[in-house]
Structure formats: C-alpha cells, structure tokens
Amino acid sequence: MSTVTHRTQVAIIGAGPSGLLLGQLLARSGIDNVVLEQRSPDYVLGRIRAGVLEQTAVDLLAEAGVSRRMHAEGLPHDGVVLCFDGQLHRIDLHALTGKRVMVYGQTEVTRDLMDARGASGQTTVYEAADVAIHDWSLDGAPRVTWTAGGQSHELHADFIAGCDGFHGVCRASVPQDAITLNEKVYPFGWLGLLSDTPPVHEELIYVHHERGFALCSQRSRTRSRYYVQCSLQDKVEDWSDEAFWAELKRRLPASVAADLVTGPSLEKSIAPLRSFVAEPLRFGRLFLAGDAGHIVPPTGAKGLNLAASDVGYLWQGLVEHYRGASMAGLDAYSQRALARIWKAERFSWWMTSLMHRFPETGVTGPFGERMQQAELAYLFESKAAQTVLAENYVGLPM
Known part of the structure; x- marks a missing residue:
C-alpha cells in the first residue's frame, strides 16, 4: 500500500476542545495546522463534560473568534452556593474578586470550535486509525502516521501537540x-444525569450531606445537569431515573427539593x-496539553479551564517562534503550565476533600468528618476564607 505524504507546521492530535481551540488560535495567527482524531465528529460531540468557564477560557474563545453564541446563550454567574447542614451559603464571587464565571456546556464549546474549524479551511481528519508519532526530539523531524479509508498517511510537521x-x-x-x-x-x-428540565436554582449548588455529595448544575435555562456521589461498584443500569431523583432530593434541603x-x-x-499530573509537559518537539497531561476531579470545575490555559501558553509560544524565531516561549511552556496546573489541582483536591463523604477507612472517619464540619463553619464565617475560594473558583491569572 502506498503512503500519502502531507506537510504542516503543527500537527495536533485530538479534536476535543483543547485540540480544536489550539488549531483555531493558530489558524487565526497564520500558522498552518492539521488536527487528527480517532473518533467520529458525532462521538466527539456526544461526550458530556464540564459547563463552567473561567474568564481566561472565555477570553481565549473570544480570541479564537468563537464567542458569539456563548455570549448570546451562556449564563454569567456572579456567585456559587454551598449547602451544609441543610443551610444554603452563597459565595459572592463577583463581590469578592470582581470576576464571574460563564455557564456554557463543553459540548457547545466543541460545536462552536468545530463550526469555526470547518469554515477556516484547515484540515481535520476524523476516524484516523493506528495513529503514531515519530522523531519528536528537539533536533528531530516530527512525523505522524495513520490510516484512513484503507490508505496510509504520513504527516511531516515542525511540532506535535498532544491534545x-x-x-x-x-x-x-x-x-x-x-x-x-x-x-x-x-x-x-459521580453519577450524573442530564435532563431537559429548568435548573432548580439560578446558581450552582454544591451539597455536603451525610449520605454523600451532590451537585445541582446546569447547561442552560432549560437544561440541567445533576450529580450524586456514588460507589465505584455502582452501575448505571442499577440507577433508574426515579431512583436518581429520589436520592438527589434526600440530599437537598427541603426548600430546594x-x-x-x-x-x-x-x-x-x-x-x-x-487527580493526575504528568511532568514535564514538553519532550523536544512534542507538547502535552489538556487531559493528556493532567486530570482534576470535577468538584472545582477546572478540567476544561486548565486545558484552555495550556492551549493559551502553547499558542503564545508557537506564535513567538514563528514570528520571531525564538524558542523562549516554547522552552518555558511546561514550567508555566505546570505552575498553574498544580494550583488548580490543589483547589480541586481541597474542594473534593471538603464536600464528599469518605469511607471509614479513607481520609475522614469520625475525626475527618469533624474537620470537614469545622472547615465549612470557618469558611462561612470568614470573608478571607471565602475570598480564597472565590479567587480559585473564578480562576487564577495565567
């Protein structure tokens, strides 16, 4: 079988939001790129993920030229609600930090980026099989190989972005x-359920309850996303819709339920x-971004936002290289990205440890539960503690 040879400046592996955002930012900066994805477009769009965007992510989407629908349909939130001992406690994000978050589903972000990608003329290959990367050392000549439609392909690039x-x-x-x-x-x-029902509250509600954590989230004014903490031994088929709603109601205050x-x-x-972090994120001419390099528990709403900031750093470094023939930004990429990643990992770990019920053999037990209670009580009494939470929730600066 003969091999079709291609050439680009940046090969991007993965057509999720991080790969598509990087591709769009590069294209608007005049940098040619090819995106390879092993799945179909429908599969990519079918993945249900995060829905809370920091200002950094909002700004990068605007820079990529894909923010029109987000600003028209997204829901800016000035606060977030924590529920403890049956009481709702609102953290006023905007008053404490001057910033807010945007509720806009990752599926919609991906759809907007796909549409922009299609209009840009840049190449995207879906359902690429047997993808392999080669020769990405600093003095190497990076290549990506794959098969599609019974044909072998080889892509030569200056850099590879692992998204x-x-x-x-x-x-x-x-x-x-x-x-x-x-x-x-x-x-x-987390057992999650998506439904075409109006959100139970205008802002997100994070619930600490003796039966386990719960989260009332949303995607729009008519679509809601709810979660309850569950056992890793649970199976989705064991949870009927009726059982899910009944359990969620048990964990909510009566007024909310x-x-x-x-x-x-x-x-x-x-x-x-x-919680997962790979170090470093740069290997010669190969760069890892997004979930390829790190995972956070969803409690702090940081996954997509960290992917966006990775992409921001990598895009800046690539632009600096192609416009100024400097490797300084790319050389600093891993250190800059990891500094922000570890802070977000800390916040997500703290939120997860604070809000969930752990097994008796785990982190808590009776003493740990009292520590959670003391931490929450302090949080609701202290403006300084609330400011720390708010600063991290809306997103630390890049």
Whole structure:
C-alpha cells in the first residue's frame, strides 16, 4: 500500500476542545495546522463534560473568534452556593474578586470550535486509525502516521501537540524514564444525569450531606445537569431515573427539593474521580496539553479551564517562534503550565476533600468528618476564607 505524504507546521492530535481551540488560535495567527482524531465528529460531540468557564477560557474563545453564541446563550454567574447542614451559603464571587464565571456546556464549546474549524479551511481528519508519532526530539523531524479509508498517511510537521486525552497515544509514546506521573484515585464516583428540565436554582449548588455529595448544575435555562456521589461498584443500569431523583432530593434541603423539576434523562453516566499530573509537559518537539497531561476531579470545575490555559501558553509560544524565531516561549511552556496546573489541582483536591463523604477507612472517619464540619463553619464565617475560594473558583491569572 502506498503512503500519502502531507506537510504542516503543527500537527495536533485530538479534536476535543483543547485540540480544536489550539488549531483555531493558530489558524487565526497564520500558522498552518492539521488536527487528527480517532473518533467520529458525532462521538466527539456526544461526550458530556464540564459547563463552567473561567474568564481566561472565555477570553481565549473570544480570541479564537468563537464567542458569539456563548455570549448570546451562556449564563454569567456572579456567585456559587454551598449547602451544609441543610443551610444554603452563597459565595459572592463577583463581590469578592470582581470576576464571574460563564455557564456554557463543553459540548457547545466543541460545536462552536468545530463550526469555526470547518469554515477556516484547515484540515481535520476524523476516524484516523493506528495513529503514531515519530522523531519528536528537539533536533528531530516530527512525523505522524495513520490510516484512513484503507490508505496510509504520513504527516511531516515542525511540532506535535498532544491534545488526545488521558488515554491518548502522545503521552503513552513518551519513554517511562522521561516522565513522572503523579496520581491520586478517590474511593467514589459521580453519577450524573442530564435532563431537559429548568435548573432548580439560578446558581450552582454544591451539597455536603451525610449520605454523600451532590451537585445541582446546569447547561442552560432549560437544561440541567445533576450529580450524586456514588460507589465505584455502582452501575448505571442499577440507577433508574426515579431512583436518581429520589436520592438527589434526600440530599437537598427541603426548600430546594420542593422546587426540583424532574424528567427523563437525556444521558446518565458514572465518572470515577482522580487527580493526575504528568511532568514535564514538553519532550523536544512534542507538547502535552489538556487531559493528556493532567486530570482534576470535577468538584472545582477546572478540567476544561486548565486545558484552555495550556492551549493559551502553547499558542503564545508557537506564535513567538514563528514570528520571531525564538524558542523562549516554547522552552518555558511546561514550567508555566505546570505552575498553574498544580494550583488548580490543589483547589480541586481541597474542594473534593471538603464536600464528599469518605469511607471509614479513607481520609475522614469520625475525626475527618469533624474537620470537614469545622472547615465549612470557618469558611462561612470568614470573608478571607471565602475570598480564597472565590479567587480559585473564578480562576487564577495565567
């Protein structure tokens, strides 16, 4: 079988939001790029993920020229609500920091980026099989190979951006002795349900309850996303919609539960929780971004936002290289990105440890539960503590 040869400046592996955002930013900066994705467009759009955007992510989407629908349909939020001991406590994000967050689903972000990508004329290859990366050392000549439609392909590039997620080929291709993997796996998961029902509250509600954590989130004024903490042994098929709604109501204050509008699920899934960071994020001419380099538990709403800031740093470095023939930005990429990643990891770990019920053999037990209670009581009494939470929730500066 003959091989079709291609050439570009930046090869981007993965057509999730991080890969598509990087591709769009590069295209608008006059830098040619090709995006490769092993799945179909429908599969990519079918993944249900985050829905809270920091100002940094909002600004990068605007820079990429894909913010019109977000500003028209997204929901700016000035606060967030924590529920403890049956009482609602609002953290006024805007009053404490001067910033707010935007509620706009990751699926919609991806759709906007896909549409922009299609209009840009840049190449995107979906359903690319057997993707492999080669020769990405600093003095090498990077190549990506794949097959599609029974044809072999080889792409020559100056750089490779690994935006292909936790299970992708890019990080897996790095020699084990060249990378350090830091990981914490939590002893529970989140059972999530998406429904075309109005949100129970105008802002997100994070619930600390003796039966386990719950989250009332949203995607729009008519679509809601709810979660309950569950066992890792649970299976989705064991949870009927009726069982989910009943359990959620048990964990909500009576006044909130009374306002909950239930309905059939559009999607229901169980997600395990982990904290994960790979170090470094740069290997010669290969750069990892987004879930390829780090995972956060969703409690702090940082996953998509960290991916966006990675992309921002990498885009800036690539522009500096192509416009000024300097490698300084690319040389600093890993250190700059990891400094922000570890701060977000700390916040997500803290929120997860604070709001969830751990097994008796885990982090808490009776003493740990009292520590959670003391921490929450202090948080609601201290403006300084609330400011720390707010600063991290709206996003630390890049």
